[in-house]
Amino acid sequence: MKSGTVAVIGKANAGKSTLINVLVGEKVAIVSPKPQTTRDRILGVLNGEDFQIVFADTPGIYRRKSALSGLMMKRTEETSKDVDAILFVHDGHAGIKEDDIALMKKYAGLGVPMLIAYTKIDIMPKENIPADVKTLFEAGVTADVYPVSARKGQNLKKLVAAVAGLLPEGDALFPEDIVSDRSEKFMIAELMREKILLKYEKEIPHGVAIVVNTFEKHENGAYQIDLDIVCEKKNHKAILIGKQGQALKETASFARKDMEKFLGAKVFLTVYVKVREDWRDKAALMKEFGYSERDL
Numbered sequence: 001m002k003s004g005t006v007a008v009i010g011k012a013n014a015g016k017s018t019l020i021n022v023l024v025g026e027k028v029a030i031v032s033p034k035p036q037t038t039r040d041r042i043l044g045v046l047n048g049e050d051f052q053i054v055f056a057d058t059p060g061i062y063r064r065k066s067a068l069s070g071l072m073m074k075r076t077e078e079t080s081k082d083v084d085a086i087l088f089v090h091d092g093h094a095g096i097k098e099d100d101i102a103l104m105k106k107y108a109g110l111g112v113p114m115l116i117a118y119t120k121i122d123i124m125p126k127e128n129i130p131a132d133v134k135t136l137f138e139a140g141v142t143a144d145v146y147p148v149s150a151r152k153g154q155n156l157k158k159l160v161a162a163v164a165g166l167l168p169e170g171d172a173l174f175p176e177d178i179v180s181d182r183s184e185k186f187m188i189a190e191l192m193r194e195k196i197l198l199k200y201e202k203e204i205p206h207g208v209a210i211v212v213n214t215f216e217k218h219e220n221g222a223y224q225i226d227l228d229i230v231c232e233k234k235n236h237k238a239i240l241i242g243k244q245g246q247a248l249k250e251t252a253s254f255a256r257k258d259m260e261k262f263l264g265a266k267v268f269l270t271v272y273v274k275v276r277e278d279w280r281d282k283a284a285l286m287k288e289f290g291y292s293e294r295d296l
Helices: 017-025 068-080 098-108 128-138 154-165 184-199 235-241 241-263 285-288
Strands: 002-011 042-047 049-055 085-091 114-118 144-147 207-217 222-231 266-277
Touching: 002 017, 002 154, 017 042, 017 154, 042 085, 042 128, 049 154, 049 285, 085 098, 098 128, 114 154, 128 184, 144 154, 184 207, 184 222, 207 266, 222 235, 222 241, 235 241, 235 266, 241 266
Parallel strands: 002 049, 002 085, 085 114, 114 144, 222 266
Antiparallel strands: 042 049, 207 222
16 A cells, blocks of 8 residues: 655645645644644544555744744754655645745755645636646746645545655555544644634734643543633733633633534533743743644
8 A cells, every 4th residue: 555644835824734634534733814823743644445645734834933933944844854745735826926936846856756736726716727837837846736625625536646646655654543643632722722813813823822731531421621821921811811701701612612523522611811921932931832842
């Protein structure tokens, strides 16, 4: 059988996590319309009749603004060099720019087989697709381009077959019933962070870390989950909580419903908001919250 790891690379907001979730068939990565949604390298496992593809979802490529974002970019770079293939995800709806071409050439030049998933074709003029493919070809981008829509399921089978074709022969890397390398506790924290990204505007969501203090399953099957939302400034805490705690109640309720869906059980959720000034630029705090060099 064909088996191997595929780094999913692309700019922030290109649709990497959405594509992986759809291909794997389960939610293994959170999604939002904001950059910096994915912070960690997360594996999603797709099993076929004669292949196993292990997708490594990576943080989106963007300019470094903090020590945390610098670490995220390092994770993306390291992942791209230690895989069997690269799937470069490009937002087709955004068109083709010079820096897009430069990024594609950069990763194609690593010596790892690469394909391009040209996404969001369901929300763009179809005549733009061949024009963009021609632009890439004339610019010297030699990787095959697969126009797809994760939301509509367009051309995904062709993309999967092409990706599987790049992988070496070998045994499966994970048991068939495994869809991700991440724990339930990790996913609970990510689901909370996803709801904050969707609920709040501007910089606040990007300065948030989630710390799960209690993750217990009772004899009746229900879960007790206590967690901290850690933000960087006191005024951010006030915004997260909202007037009479209403914003936090709504966000927690939103998150709890997804947690129950993910765990398949009742969830009793307790949420606190804490302030750790500028934690994204402090190595000790980043490590405490699960972001450190050793996780690469």
